[in-house]
Amino acid sequence: MQTGAWILPDPRPLPPDLEKFLDDGEPPVCVGFGSVRAPRDVARATIGAARALGRRVIVLRGWAGLSPADDGPDCLMIDEADQRALFPRVAAVVHHGGAGTTTAAALAGTPQVVVPQLYDQHYWARRAADLGIWIAHPPAAPTAGSLAEALGQALHPGVAARAASLAGEMRTDGAVVAAQRLIDHMAA
Template identity: 60%
Template sequence: MRVVLSSYGSRGDVEPLAALALALRQSGAEVRLVAPGDQEFADRLAGIGVEMVPVRYSVRVLAAGPRPNSPEDMAERVAALAKAQYAAVAEAAEGADTLLATGLFPAVTGARTAAEKQGLRYAYVTFFPGMLPSPHHPPYPLPGRPLPEDVSDNRTLWDLDVDSVNAVFGAGLSALRTEVGLPPVPSVRHYAMGGRPLLAADPVLGPWQRPAELDVVQTGAWFVPDERPLPADVEAFLRAGEPPVYVGFGSMGMQGSTEPARAAIEAVRAHGRRVLVSRGWADLGLIDDRDDCMAVGEANHQRLFPRVAAVVHHGGAGTTTTAARAGVPQVIVPQIVDQPYWAGRVAELGIGAAHDGPVPTFDSLSAALATALAPETAAAARTVAPTVRADGAERTAKLLLDGFGEPA
């Protein structure tokens, strides 16, 4: 069996598919992974032996560039991204049987259009419950389409969301489909998600609540087993004193790098702890040359997190779940989309603190760290850790090999 996995987004959108690719390959399938052509993805996937087909549309450039300021600009960007993903998936899909897609919505629709054109089975996956229609939560507002203030019923809001998704993404997708000889679709959202999406989130950390509009299959989160040793300088820093607090915001820009880093370092120091700062896409750095603080680049979180006192991060699904598996308290400083959800879940489970707002200050982080570093929080984190499933990718691989999916 040949499977194509398609994603477009940050590391958190690509890494889970790498885990699924490895699980599928171990089960005898042939796998190709379509991902942004940025060098970091190419290096990561080459390092674990996953065949990658690059999307010729840099996600770093997209993230750093200006936002569309008109419906016409948005339609042009949607069409460009959908077309780029379509081309990469079409290249990867020769001789394939099944496509699984995730990532930014325009990329998902481009991927499914390629699957439709080539007659592949199709499945959609998301990594947190809030992306899927449900009476238990509202949809996320789309650019230029705020949720109406006079409507509070979630079912009604999801019904309105169909029109919002069509308004934001419909013209761009229609342009691609016209170009490849396919008719427009009545609902972009339903086309992207299908009728039976996968939810690759841990049932304890991100439970799916029924009833809901869709027949959702929750698999558990997907992890690449990572045995890479830590860099020698990081290992030396860890051995030189008490466990530090890790601070890293992944692909989030954090509205500049100097002030968030300063606020975080000073807040951690105020609690008498050392600091390990991850540079990330924001290129966070040190604020002085004191030996209680170190900046680090790429590092194996599965090895690192069990050796720190707490993890301060942006709240991506992967980082949240990795920290939970490690049994370490968390402080989540949420920025966008799923991150407020994970911040709320960490607080509800008592395994960390949800920072108040997206901009960290000395006072706000100090307060959140007081919660995260409390003995009862550490105890709760240790209790939750063994309940987090580690077999999500393997379970999903079996589903796909058994024919899961629907006609594209």
């Protein structure tokens, strides 16, 4: 049974330095790998790819410990942020394809480049590509060139339109649906 996403509210505001970065230009690309061991130099490769496309970059350090290639004014590194508040304000998200990050980006209607590392991330990458709402990076290690190609595809207006369309169809009441199913089962 598909219940829909199980989402808890996150009342934290975005940090002031992040708000300022977002307000100071066109929507940037965001890269983060959450708690998953990230591919070597993925932050550097994403920054290079984004710059090649004329985009700024937000690097979410996360538990993966990503770090930027440099401290240029077009790059901001933060430890973490509420993805549901951040992702609607970025041009694209480069990430590992974990269920939570994938859901947050899909709900935001934001194009994605999924660079799966293990387990269910490969499923999410394939599913996303099938839906045409983001790009699954090939299994090889990401480079600035391969990420520029993938980001170029993800930033295409048609991908953004499909991602926005899907966002409007997603359910966010998964916990309520599951609880109701349990209650109904117990009552039967």
